[in-house]
Amino acid sequence: MRRPPAPGSRREWPRGRRSHRPRPRIARRGAGRMWVEAIDDIAAFRASRPAWEALYARDPDGQIFLSHRWLETWFTFAKPRWLVLTARPARGSGDPLGFFPLRLRRPARPGAAPTLVPAGASLADYTGFLCAPEAEAEVARAFGQALPRLGLRADLDNLLLSERRFASFTRAAAATGARVTDRPGTDNHDGIDLSTAPRAALPGDWETFLETRMSANSRQKARRFLRRLDGDPALSVRSATGASLGRDLGILMALWETAWASRKGDNLARVARTIRQGVAAFHAAGLLDLRLLWRDGTPLAAHALYVDPVRRALYFSVGACDKTARSPPPSFLLHCEALRRAIAEGYRCYDFMRGDEAYKFSFCDDSRRLRHVSLGIAARAGGHSSPGGPGAGPMPPACPEASPEDVAPPGGP
The missing domain is CATH 3.40.630.30 (Gcn5-related N-acetyltransferase (GNAT))
Known part of the structure; x- marks a missing residue:
């Protein structure tokens, strides 16, 4: 009996008459x-x-x-x-x-x-x-x-x-x-429904957003903490640059791993690797903004957001904060600052993506279902659906490099 091919080898996927190479039809x-x-x-x-x-x-x-x-x-x-x-x-x-x-x-x-x-x-x-x-x-x-x-x-x-x-x-x-x-x-271990995707439609100015999208209590907190951010030289929000990405990504992952270590268990390193690779690659491509909240040189929170200039939308991908920091609440303030900046720059949507965590609905009341x-396989899989012949050739050979694990990283608050 022939030995099975090694994972990632070019023989990994079967070929020949019983190949699993898909051929699209018309x-x-x-x-x-x-x-x-x-x-x-x-x-x-x-x-x-x-x-x-x-x-x-x-x-x-x-x-x-x-x-x-x-x-x-x-x-x-x-x-x-x-x-x-x-x-x-x-x-x-x-x-x-x-x-x-x-x-x-x-x-x-x-x-x-x-x-x-x-x-x-x-x-x-x-x-x-x-x-x-x-x-x-x-x-x-x-x-x-x-x-x-x-x-x-x-x-x-x-x-x-x-x-x-x-x-x-x-x-x-x-x-x-x-x-x-x-x-x-899918739900995560905290009972969060990951098929719900909240998002905030952004109006033309920040005050309109506060008055129409946030409750009176959340509105009052947003104004108070943003005034503190604007007036306290010890507090600042800065985006990662090419030169600072290594440090800033390390901060994000350290905060994230601290927050998720007990819940991810044996999957922690695998999910963290996927997040790290993705943030680095999409930041280098100009598709992701990594923002950090600092106080006196100490990072309090880090958020990674995808940036879509075509649809004028921001997508909150992953974030984490120092849970010991209470005032101002780091993640809440970082979201407020990002929303205010997005509105000023003409963005139309701030998408919180998968998960119905309660904090997301402090900023929006709209969500979509995934x-x-x-x-299954068609009754006549591989046959032509109409005259004219096949549409394309076989799948390419397997890449020697392994693809990331099939784990979707949670955004987190």
């Missing part, structure tokens, strides 16, 4: 066709950037984890096995009308088939796919028909899609004969 669009093909090498992905960014700017379901820059950064540092399904009006012609980024998750048992999951699933709070608004139903149906025909189960967690888009996608998947099942949402669904 799906129908009205009386014509919607051609679904795969991008599976970084050069082709980079070449797609102009069309991708134009679509991203128009899609109301777009969010930073579907942006080209975020995905390219993640592909580069995480080195997963990935592919992007691309929907076009016809084979080899027309501008792309949709992009669906995916990756292969390693099987838990030797010899078992891998599963398809959304690209960025180990780090992204939200997943989904982009559609041209004028062709949303057609693109969603095309992706719903193509995905089960790749011959692998797909586990799609943390989908942030409109009701209409989600319904078109799942109905099309079910029409292939694939089993479509809801997956349970969806989790599994798609």
Whole structure:
């Protein structure tokens, strides 16, 4: 009997007639066709950037984890096995009308088939796919028909899609004969619902935000502590620079590990490594702002926020504070300062992302529900859904480097 390939080797994924290499097929669009093909090498992905960014700017379901820059950064540092399904009006012609980024998750048992999951699933709070608004139903149906025909189960967690888009996608998947099942949402050990995603819509000025988004008590505290920040030379908020990132990231991780050590247990080092790699990579790419609150040269809190200049949104990724510091409350003050600055700079949304922690609702009263669904294999997986032949070639060989663990780091207060 042949020995199984070593993890991370180029022989790790089976090949040959019984290969698990997915091959996208085409799906129908009205009386014509919607051609679904795969991008599976970084050069082709980079070449797609102009069309991708134009679509991203128009899609109301777009969010930073579907942006080209975020995905390219993640592909580069995480080195997963990935592919992007691309929907076009016809084979080899027309501008792309949709992009669906995916990756292969390693099987838990030797010899078992891998599963398809959304690209960025180990780090992204939200997943989904982009559609041209004028062709949303057609693109969603095309992706719903193509995905089960790749011959692998797909586990799609943390989908942030409109009701209409989600319904078109799942109905099309079910029409292939694939089993479509809801997956349970996730809670952390503190009973936090990680399928709830609070966010604050930002008005044109800070006073309007205070009056319309915050309670009287929270509003009074925000004003008092911001006056203290503005008037006390011992207090300051500074963003990490290229020169200070090593120190500032070390501070964030030290505070985070102190806060989470008892709850993460054996997973602490693994999750911390994922956070550290992600913050460093996205900061270097200009997509993340790491802010620290200081008092007399001592760090009190650190927050990492993704910055999306296209959608004018900030996304709170991860944060931690010195729990012994009481006045001012470090994380509350750091959020207030970030919100005030975001409004002054013309941002329209401050997204607290996954988790219904009570403190988030001190700043907002709006939240969205994330969806989790599994798609089985189509009844005729690998067959053509309509005439015209396959849309794309096989998946690329496995990268020799291991991808990050499938653990989504919590944001924390």
